[in-house]
Amino acid sequence: MFGIGGGELFFVILIVLMLFGSDKVPEMARTLGKGMKQLKNATNDIKTEIHKTAEVEDIKKTIKDIGNDGxxxxxxxxxxxxxxxxxxxxxxxxRMR
Structure with missing residues (x-):
């Protein structure tokens, strides 16, 4: 997991608890989770838009190729x-009407 061993992870958790306290850590984790979810949604939206654009460009190219064939x-x-x-x-x- 990110090249961090068990002892190093324990040390990071200990430092976070000492800096922010045990009551703030769950709130920070929730906020971090929401931020990651928003980032994932934005990334998926961008991917979807890229795929739609690629499909439209492919259709235009196909139509152009058909037109070039006569x-x-x-x-x-x-x-x-x-x-x-x-x-x-x-x-x-x-006209009869």
Missing amino acids: VGKDMADEVNKIKEDIEDISGPVK
């Missing part, structure tokens, strides 16, 4: 053709 352009052309066909068919119907 597949994306072909799909866009097909969609525009279908839009024009629908406009041609529904144009007179819309």
